[in-house]
Amino acid sequence: MENTRNPGLVVISIGIGLAVIFALMGVTGGLNPSNLAYGLAVVSVVVSALIYIFYMRANAVTKTGYAALLLVIVTGLIIPFLAFSQPQAQANAQAQQYDLTLKRGAALFGQYCSTCHGFLGQGLNGPQLNDNSAVNKLSDQDLTRIISGGIANPSDPSKLLMPAWLNTYGGSLTQDDITYLVALIRSSDPQYRSLNHLENVNGFDYVFQSLTNPTQIAEYEAQKKAGNGPQKPPATSFVDLSSQKTITIEAVDDANNPSGFGWQIVGHPGVSNVIIAPGTVVTWVNHSSGSTPHDVVSQPSAAGTGKFPDSAIMAPGAPGYSYTFTKAGDYPFICGIHPAMTGWITVK
Numbered sequence: 050m051e052n053t054r055n056p057g058l059v060v061i062s063i064g065i066g067l068a069v070i071f072a073l074m075g076v077t078g079g080l081n082p083s084n085l086a087y088g089l090a091v092v093s094v095v096v097s098a099l100i101y102i103f104y105m106r107a108n109a110v111t112k113t114g115y116a117a118l119l120l121v122i123v124t125g126l127i128i129p130f131l132a133f134s135q136p137q138a139q140a141n142a143q144a145q146q147y148d149l150t151l152k153r154g155a156a157l158f159g160q161y162c163s164t165c166h167g168f169l170g171q172g173l174n175g176p177q178l179n180d181n182s183a184v185n186k187l188s189d190q191d192l193t194r195i196i197s198g199g200i201a202n203p204s205d206p207s208k209l210l211m212p213a214w215l216n217t218y219g220g221s222l223t224q225d226d227i228t229y230l231v232a233l234i235r236s237s238d239p240q241y242r243s244l245n246h247l248e249n250v251n252g253f254d255y256v257f258q259s260l261t262n263p264t265q266i267a268e269y270e271a272q273k274k275a276g277n278g279p280q281k282p283p284a285t286s287f288v289d290l291s292s293q294k295t296i297t298i299e300a301v302d303d304a305n306n307p308s309g310f311g312w313q314i315v316g317h318p319g320v321s322n323v324i325i326a327p328g329t330v331v332t333w334v335n336h337s338s339g340s341t342p343h344d345v346v347s348q349p350s351a352a353g354t355g356k357f358p359d360s361a362i363m364a365p366g367a368p369g370y371s372y373t374f375t376k377a378g379d380y381p382f383i384c385g386i387h388p389a390m391t392g393w394i395t396v397k
């Protein structure tokens with residue numbers, strides 16, 4: 050039987066099929082940039098239409114003419130698309146590279162820095178790093194130097210306020226790791242982002258996706274809820290010990306707390322909020338199990354009353370930390386290592 054299929058129709062079907070595939074790739078992002086995909090879809094239709102006309106109209110003499118015309122048109126269509134898509138593709142690759150840098154920085158931050166600076170960089174016993182105006186003023190070189198070499202205690206240079214992180218200074222991070230962390234901290238400064246034409250993304254938002262450990266995830270959620278703003282009085286119950294001269298608050302194991310630990314007023318299981326009279330000495334002790342350290346970090350209160358000095362890190366069984374509250378006011382506190390451990394002292 051004779052083959053009656055019209056080659057022109059076959060060509061135009063293939064062309065339209067290709068156009069649909071390219072358009073779908075553009076819509077779904079399967080081909081990037083999407084402009085290139087739409088461009089290819091248009092080229093497919095135009096080229097197949099031209100080939101169709103060529104088959105319908107051509108005879109031996111005109112074939113050569115049409116073929117030449119077709120080549121010129123196809124080339125003319127492809128050149129602007131290539132010229133247009135090249136810088137676009139390059140910018141795209143750069144943006145992807147930057148995104149990867151931020152994600153690497155976020156994973157390192159969650160692992161190495163969050164215990165002191167908070168998962169959101171909001172600051173715990175180390176300062177806030179997420180869009181902190183003082184940190185934003187540091188140059189990239191200053192930031193790199195501080196993270197690499199740590200910060201010495203001015204009153205005792207043999208002790209460090211923050212450890213050195215670069216491996217050649219005894220730290221656990223490489224030069225590249227520190228570059229990622231600097232990029233992460235920089236990305237939290239909106240002015241830096243716009244000056245350097247960077248993607249409008251704060252890398253600290255990537256810390257959460259880098260966490261795999263359920264305890265860390267629960268901590269992250271607790272810190273996110275607490276934020277870094279002034280604390281409001283807790284809804285949970287207070288115990289009134291205003292008739293006592295001294296009270297003790299212990300860190301204990303607490304299965305109900307996301308961190309696995311909680312503060313507790315001695316003699317009042319499950320209660321971490323207390324009312325005391327001015328002049329009362331409050332002592333915090335570490336009675337949790339294992340070798341877990343805790344510390345006491347004063348938080349700002351919504352009432353705006355003053356903070357008290359933070360404790361040193363308390364190893365289990367170590368003598369506690371004491372502070373005498375003389376001024377009436379609200380004094381929320383957390384453990385800087387386990388920020389989900391919250392407590393509240395009201396002096397009246």
Ligand code: HEC
Pocket residue numbers: 158161162163164165166174175176178183184192195196200210211212214230
């Ligand atoms: C053991 C707690 C601790 C850890 C962990 C820690 N830091 Fe710090 N960091 C501090 C303290 C405390 C300070 C403030 C020292 C001071 O008072 O000058 C500080 C200061 C900084 C500063 C300077 C901020 C400023 O205002 O000048 C930067 C930047 C910084 N840390 C980055 C990091 C990075 C990045 C990591 C993770 C690799 C990290 N830190 C891990 C405790 C820590």
